[in-house]
Amino acid sequence: MNFKDLTNKTLIADNDIDWEDLGAGVKRKIMSYDENLMLVKVAFEKDSIGALHHHPHLQLSYVAKGSFEVSMGDDKKILTEGDVFFAPTMVTHGVVCLEAGLLIDVFNPHREDFLK
Template sequence: MFNKLSGEGYISNLKDTEQKTLVYGDKTLMVEFKFKKGSVLPKHSHPYEQTGYLISGHMILSIDGKTYDVHPGDSWCILDGLQHSAEAIEDTIAVEVFAPVREDYLPQKTYEEMTK
């Protein structure tokens, strides 16, 4: 699967937050998240391992009770089942990979349509 840079396809599930599934395969899914300054991702957990990389901005990330001051170039891995949350200190862009694939993050187009 290959995906060209595009401003289309972003959705908003939380206030001041946008996300877009970039690519996915049989075992992983990659998502870009855009957080506006002050936005908060509430504490939650899920059955997916989540690895991330901060592209731009600044955020505070909490993983399993530990707090991290995250700047561009920093990365993280959140094991499945761990409680985590985030707060955007400034406008922020992060890319995260989930394994296994999050069915709830799959785009409306089928895999076959996206790989033509």
Template sequence: MKRKDLEGSPHGELFPGARAAAFGGRQTMLNHVVLDHGVTVPEHSHPEEQITYVLSGRLAFQIEDEVCEVAAGEAVWIPGGATHAVRALEPSVVLDVFSPVRPDLLERFGG
């Protein structure tokens, strides 16, 4: 068994204004992300599928050609390989779930 206090763990800089702490198993991982108001995570893609659950705040996602706002208590699914970006409409905290594991994030933000 592994366990980690994601909220209490040191968070590294993901992008300016975005900090993350990660925790992973064999096939799935979590990324706890804190976003400052107005920060934009630039357009990118990765082969892993992603579900983002908003713990607090409000975000604007662009996933391929779709744009949607997601608020606290809501989640959005991003298929593997889909181009996406996100902007924090207010200070926000999210939990990103990736499958399979993203080794790049685990290496940068903890295990």
């Protein structure tokens, strides 16, 4: 399924969407989005890294599985299943996967760069 086909989709089956391999033990699925909101699953193998970065989008991330060392600005904390982190606009953040895991990321507005 093409990512563009997901725009304004309201009933989404996980099996209908393929994983996008980002390399280095990280893959993602863009589950749904419109111009204002996007939900993305990101799977990490143990010891894989979500590199430090920043963006103009608001981001909420839910730890659905595993354990991550999360960097947010100058702070670091280990988060596990059920925990959440919030990345405000332009704040540098990233993760190191300590135990194979899954993050559920929500962005406002949607990440146009993910759709290319």
